[in-house]
Amino acid sequence: MTAILFYVFAALAVGSALVVVGQRNPIYSAFGLIVTLCALSAIFGLLGSPFIAVLQVVVYAGAIMVLFLFVLMLLGVGAEDRKSGRTLKTVAAVLAAALALEMGAVLVGAAPAPVASFDASTRAVAHVLFSAPYLYVFEATSILILAALVGSIVLARRDP
Amino acid sequence: MSLTPVQQELTIAVVKVVVFFGALLTLFSVMTWAERRLLAFMQFRLGPNRTGPIGILQPVADGIKLFFKEELIPAGAHKWIFVAAPALAVFTAFLSIAVVPYGGTVTLPRWGLLPAWLQGREITLQIADLDVGILFIFAISSLGVYGIVMAGWAANNKYTLLGGLRSSAQMFSYELALGLSWVGVILLAGSFRIQDIVAAQDGPRGLLHWNFVQQVVGFAVYLVAATAEVNRTPFDLPEAETELVAGFHTEYSSMRFALLQMAEYVNMITVAAVGASLFFGGWLSPVPFLPDSPLWFFLKLFAGLFFFIWLRGTLPRLRYDQLMAFGWKVLVPLATINILVTAAVVLFGPGLLASWRRMLG
Numbered sequence: 243m244t245a246i247l248f249y250v251f252a253a254l255a256v257g258s259a260l261v262v263v264g265q266r267n268p269i270y271s272a273f274g275l276i277v278t279l280c281a282l283s284a285i286f287g288l289l290g291s292p293f294i295a296v297l298q299v300v301v302y303a304g305a306i307m308v309l310f311l312f313v314l315m316l317l318g319v320g321a322e323d324r325k326s327g328r329t330l331k332t333v334a335a336v337l338a339a340a341l342a343l344e345m346g347a348v349l350v351g352a353a354p355a356p357v358a359s360f361d362a363s364t365r366a367v368a369h370v371l372f373s374a375p376y377l378y379v380f381e382a383t384s385i386l387i388l389a390a391l392v393g394s395i396v397l398a399r400r401d402p
Numbered sequence: 403m404s405l406t407p408v409q410q411e412l413t414i415a416v417v418k419v420v421v422f423f424g425a426l427l428t429l430f431s432v433m434t435w436a437e438r439r440l441l442a443f444m445q446f447r448l449g450p451n452r453t454g455p456i457g458i459l460q461p462v463a464d465g466i467k468l469f470f471k472e473e474l475i476p477a478g479a480h481k482w483i484f485v486a487a488p489a490l491a492v493f494t495a496f497l498s499i500a501v502v503p504y505g506g507t508v509t510l511p512r513w514g515l516l517p518a519w520l521q522g523r524e525i526t527l528q529i530a531d532l533d534v535g536i537l538f539i540f541a542i543s544s545l546g547v548y549g550i551v552m553a554g555w556a557a558n559n560k561y562t563l564l565g566g567l568r569s570s571a572q573m574f575s576y577e578l579a580l581g582l583s584w585v586g587v588i589l590l591a592g593s594f595r596i597q598d599i600v601a602a603q604d605g606p607r608g609l610l611h612w613n614f615v616q617q618v619v620g621f622a623v624y625l626v627a628a629t630a631e632v633n634r635t636p637f638d639l640p641e642a643e644t645e646l647v648a649g650f651h652t653e654y655s656s657m658r659f660a661l662l663q664m665a666e667y668v669n670m671i672t673v674a675a676v677g678a679s680l681f682f683g684g685w686l687s688p689v690p691f692l693p694d695s696p697l698w699f700f701l702k703l704f705a706g707l708f709f710f711i712w713l714r715g716t717l718p719r720l721r722y723d724q725l726m727a728f729g730w731k732v733l734v735p736l737a738t739i740n741i742l743v744t745a746a747v748v749l750f751g752p753g754l755l756a757s758w759r760r761m762l763g
Contacts, residue, residue, distance in 0.1 A: 269555065273483070276548065296537040304544025308551070308574050315555050315567060363533055364594055 248288055255281035272311050279303040291362040410519050418529050419500075426496065430667045431461035437711050444715035471656040476557055479653070483556035488658045491549025491665035498542035499672040501535040503528035503597055505685045505696035527685075527696060528597070535596040536588060539676060540581050543631065547573045549665060550633075554650035565649030568722065569633060575729040576630035576637075582737035583623035586744040587613050587680050600684035609688040614681040619740040621681045623733050628673040630729065633666065634710055636717040637725060674706030675699075 254277065261274030279302045287295035360366075371380060405413065435450065435457065442449025451457040475484055505527030512521045532538050547570050554566015588594060590613065591602035605611030614621040630637035651662045678684060678699060685699040720728070 273552075280545075292532060292534045293537070296534045296541045299541035300537065300544055304541060304547075304577075305574065308544070308547055308570055311548075311551055312567065312570050315551070315563065 244288055248285065251281045251284040251288070254278075255285070268314055269311070272307060272314060275310075276303050276307050279307065291367075293362065293364045293367050405519065414525065415529070422500075422529055423496070426499065426668060426671065429671060430664055431465070433667050433671070433707065434464065434663070435460045436707075437714075440708070440711045441715050444712075465660070468656055468660045473656040473658065474653070476559065476653050478558040480556040480558065483552050484653075485658075487549050487553035487556055488654065488661035488665070490552065491546065492661050492668070494542050494546040494549060495665040495668035495672065498539045498546070499668065499675060500529040501532050501538050501596060502672070502675045502679055503531070503600065503684060504675075504699045506597075506694065526597075531595070531597060534594045536584055536594045536599070536680075539672070540577075540584075543580075543669075543672075544574070544577055546665075546669065547577075549662075550650050553654065553662065557650075557653035559653055562650050562652045565652070569650060572633070572637065572725060572729075573631060575726060576627045576733070579623055579729060579733035579737050580627040580631055582734065582741060583620045583627060584680065585737075585741045586617045586620040589741070589744050589748050590616060596679050596684075600679055600686065603683040604686055604694075606690060608686075608690050609683065612681065612683040612686075617681065617740070617744070619736060620744075623737045623740065624677060624681065627729075627733060628677060629710070629713065630725070632669045632673050632710075634670065635714040636720050638719060670710055671703070671707065674703050674710065677706055678702035 258274045258277035258281065262271045262278065265271045265274060279298060283295045283298035283303070286292075286298055370376060438460070439449040439451075439457065449457065450460040453459040453463045475481060503526070507524050507526050510516065510520055510523050510525060550569045550573070551566045554562045554564075554569070557563075587599060591599040593599065593602075599613075603612050609615070651659060654662055682702045683698075684702075685694055685696050687694045687698055
């Protein structure tokens with residue numbers, strides 16, 4: 243049962259990710275990305291981590307992608323122009339091939355390790371997140387986000 | 403026929419889903435009639451009273467009418483998204499109410515008619531008892547924006563686009579206040595599970611233990627943010643007919659329009675149900691001498707729904723800039739202060755109380 247569901251959502255994630263890069267219309271790409279994020283969230287849920295699954299939807303699919311869509315619709319973008327960028331395409335192809343080779347090597351070389359048993363309840367995740375090593379990173383991230391927020395307000399502000 | 407434990411669980415879940423789905427659909431159609439009727443009484447009119455006794459069959463007539471209307475897709479529309487938008491709106495609306503409990507657990511009686519595995523079995527009166535219940539509602543309601551945004555954009559019409567943009571801006575602004583207003587309740591209960599949150603409001607003095615007393619600021623913020631989140635008057639700017647024809651659903655007709663309408667009403671029911679669970683003690687009885695029962699939950703739910711209709715009959719619509727300013731400059735700071743105060747009380751309250759008692763004697 244879980245295995246079948248995993249393959250369904252994995253296929254959905256990969257398929258919609260292909261839509262994201264393959265579509266000419268940016269709005270369709272954005273919708274593809276939303277589906278990818280939701281499928282990933284379902285996979286987190288299947289792995290027994292409902293908290294991460296829900297956060298994935300709240301933060302990425304629910305908040306960030308709405309802003310993306312908002313901007314795309316407000317600017318009214320049409321289909322992309324794809325004539326240019328021969329060198330870029332070559333560079334991208336080389337990089338993608340390197341990445342594929344690397345991932346293949348990892349998959350073939352290493353035996354798949356069994357998933358360690360862990361406590362994925364909200365309480366346990368919170369205890370890990372708000373204790374010694376991760377707490378500093380967490381706080382540093384919030385300062386980073388605050389700086390970005392202040393920066394964007396300064397940039398967008400029109401002087402009276 | 404004997405079922406394996408997994409099959410038993412699945413059977414119970416399917417029955418619960420079907421019953422709940424049917425009840426919600428019925429409640430939706432009754433709501434469309436009750437809203438028109440009550441609004442009419444508030445405005446000294448009669449409202450729909452021709453179909454059946456006191457007009458109760460009006461939803462059936464409306465349903466038949468919508469079924470037989472022409473289904474129109476505008477020539478310039480993005481067909482797939484235009485068709486998918488109402489479906490997504492309804493899907494998210496029905497999904498989020500699945501984690502709201504309408505009662506505690508009941509033990510089935512040992513009647514001979516029931517299959518052996520059902521006799522004496524404990525059943526939770528809730529479709530899914532998630533550990534992250536309240537966050538799940540938050541996640542799904544944040545996905546609910548897409549139904550409206552897609553509907554507005556796909557029709558390729560300037561009014562629907564403006565309606566869709568307005569609603570996305572409004573919904574994610576007020577979602578923040580909505581989420582923050584829940585945090586105080588979550589802090590008091592120490593859990594995201596809605597069952598735990600309801601249980602935390604139980605006490606010897608009945609309704610004085612409910613969260614709308616302890617979390618009065620959080621409740622006020624929730625009330626306003628929830629009304630905005632489901633696009634009801636005075637926050638129904640996405641479909642302000644004086645400015646935007648009919649907002650995001652201008653181009654929809656027939657059953658697709660009915661689906662969008664259904665999503666709106668189901669969202670309203672969800673918001674009322676969540677409010678009843680989080681702030682009014684769910685299925686708990688308001689006075690100590692009466693027993694707790696799902697009936698209390700439904701009573702609170704109907705009171706919430708009546709409140710929404712009452713609001714619509716009373717208040718005029720806000721202006722868009724007033725709406726945004728109110729959301730960001732009043733509700734969000736208020737909710738944040740509420741969280742700080744609640745957290746301080748939860749953290750230091752017991753210690754202070756104990757030292758105060760020591761001082762007294």
